[in-house]
Amino acid sequence: MKIKDVRSMKLTMQLKSRSYDIILKAGCLANLHQFTNVANRKVFVLTDSGVPAEYAQTVAAQCPDSTVYTIPRGEGSKCLKVYGQVLQAMLAFGMDRKDLLVSVGGGVVGDLGGFCSASYMRGIDFVNCPTTVLSQVDSSIGGKTAIDLGETKNIVGAFWQPKVVLVDFDTLKTLPRRQVVNGLAEALKTGIIGDPQLFALFECEHPEDNIEQIVYRSLKFKKKIVEQDEREGSIRACLNFGHTIGHGIEAVRGVRGRRTTGLYHGECVALGMLPMIEDTALLKRTRAIYRALGLPTRAGANKEKVLAYMQHDKKARGDHITVIKCPGLGCWRADSLPMTELPALLGME
Ligand SMILES: NC(=O)c1ccc[n+]([C@@H]2O[C@H](COP(=O)([O-])OP(=O)(O)OC[C@H]3O[C@@H](n4cnc5c(N)ncnc54)[C@H](O)[C@@H]3O)[C@@H](O)[C@H]2O)c1
Ligand SMILES: [Zn+2]
Structure with a gap:
């Protein structure tokens, strides 16, 4: 690099x-x-x-x-x-x-x-x-x-x-390229929910060439959030964008124990972000970035197993689960979803 x-x-x-x-x-x-x-x-x-x-x-x-x-x-x-x-x-x-x-x-x-x-x-x-x-x-x-x-x-x-x-x-x-891209997925997460200029850096031909700005802008956003909510009582939860489904995919398809074929954390988060993007134009742009970076656009995971994991996620509260959604570039919203809506979110219905 x-x-x-x-x-x-x-x-x-x-x-x-x-x-x-x-x-x-x-x-x-x-x-x-x-x-x-x-x-x-x-x-x-x-x-x-x-x-x-x-x-x-x-x-x-x-x-x-x-x-x-x-x-x-x-x-x-x-x-x-x-x-x-x-x-x-x-x-x-x-x-x-x-x-x-x-x-x-x-x-x-x-x-x-x-x-x-x-x-x-x-x-x-x-x-x-x-x-x-x-x-x-x-x-x-x-x-x-x-x-x-x-x-x-x-x-x-x-x-x-x-x-x-x-x-x-x-x-x-x-750092091996796949590890670089793994980290870039988390930075892209920040761009999608909080920083359109950061997102724009990913739409350049070679995002890695802007790595200094990507790191700086990602940390700047996280710093602002942590300063307001050091112990994740409220808005810090936005950083979990993509992670609820992402953790489910990671549990089923993660690299642990499957060194060569498993998915990295950032790759799972990338997959977890897609169903949470509500704006179809933004979804299209995000998929294009994944393709350019070499991030997966399909999990290839058993959805029943992902669902089972999510139902036991430590963030699940009773019959509801909190997910972070993105209604448009630079915006986010926390939604408490009934567990019964999870299969649809995973594209199971
Ligand atoms: N504390 C937090 O807020 C927070 C947030 C996100 C993730 N995490 C944690 O971070 C961990 C994942 O971190 P990671 O992705 O950096 O994984 P990692 O620390 O395992 O590093 C990935 C691999 O790269 C190697 N490596 C590290 N630096 C290198 C370099 N400069 N050149 C070549 N190889 C290098 C490491 O030896 C390792 O094999 C997870 O345990 C996750 O839970 C914590
Ligand atoms: Zn993460």
Whole structure:
């Protein structure tokens, strides 16, 4: 992927005492020491086996007293066992309350590292360095940290905001294209419900060439939402656009356990967005973007199974389920649907 040498961009998440900067710049990992104190404390750098090792080393090299801890790549590492292993390693490294954990990797390393920071000694400083498109446009900000319990995703966690987020575009040069597109699907989600200019970037011939602007605009929208609703009591739910059906498809057709044939999270969300777009012209434009990017337009999943999963979704309340719909570009609405309407939404009737 081509990365432009754009000037540094910065956003500030305004959350009173928990406010923090989000720095967006190619090469910024090498300047981590300018954005957080690494001189007088221990720095635990968490990464995974799929992230090129040089990124974590770049961070560790700036810290006089640091260690790099590498977990196996993949969602399977967001589990109690690996969580326990990381905490043990932090203890063995002699960390105390003033020390720092830095996550260098995608959403897996970010979510696990965030939760370890939130819980070790009741909370230590956390810096997030996202290295996938998905984590750069979405998971690295907002303070949601979590691990899974078996098949149940993100069920144990905490809200724990980072001290700073460093988005280094250079790290995307090593990311496989399908992973790039996976993250772009989440950015497109933001464009559809909240930012027509972001959506327009996807209608260019090569959206990836605008990756810096795509990441910036996605984070800007999410920041605005999180600032108003940090703990998802109300409007933050809009970020779940595409996710209700998407999670159902992911449960049935997701990559977990089916490494080569399964669908990625962003691909499932992309499929989940289509039935929620009410404006037919917008739906057509969205499908055209999917085709250009190589996102699926059909799930190929057993609809009965998807339906069964959705009926047991943790967001389902009794006989109703809340879904986010898009009546037109840049707009969204939360609807509480009777479960009986789900089959029609899935195109089963
Ligand atoms: N906290 C939140 O708000 C939030 C939001 C969305 C998703 N998530 C979570 O994020 C996770 C998914 O994140 P993801 O899509 O980044 O997956 P991931 O962290 O598993 O990364 C995908 C793959 O890319 C590799 N990789 C990472 N950076 C690379 C690089 N620069 N070059 C080459 N390979 C690289 C990883 O090793 C991994 O194999 C899920 O667990 C999901 O629940 C959290
Ligand atoms: Zn998502």
